[in-house]
Amino acid sequence: MDDYSECLDIARQELRLAQAALRRDMAEYPTPIAGCDEQFNHLLDQSERVRNALAALDVQHFVPTPRKLTTEQSIESR
Template sequence: MSTSIETAIAEARASLRSARQILIEEIRAYPTPISGCDAQFNHLLALRRRVSDALDALDAEVFVPTPRTPSPQAGVESR
């Protein structure tokens, strides 16, 4: 069965949102007090950041330079 790229990206977003929610719940339920050197808690925070960054990357507009547009500000070269 062939999956379109849009479907695959939508599934990735859904999985990442689910993972982020699980991490948020784990962080919220983490026992207090939390010291700055708590490796497990810091690991949860790092994972949450990575998941959020992955979601941001899926939503970001990507500029692909071509010979006619070497930078986003250059516009389209006409000849």
């Protein structure tokens, strides 16, 4: 296992806890909810940020690497 994978697992766990807390707060929010309710809108915003952060942790990013380490070297990096 990579050194950083444990850190990523901890980050996912913490984000899931935050997501559960936000869902609970939104479920317990008093009704009716007006369209201009700043507190509820803030909860929605935070919920979206947590959801995006969780999704970002699972995305595989392609990082292109050059065929040569530097332009001066003739050895390819394979």
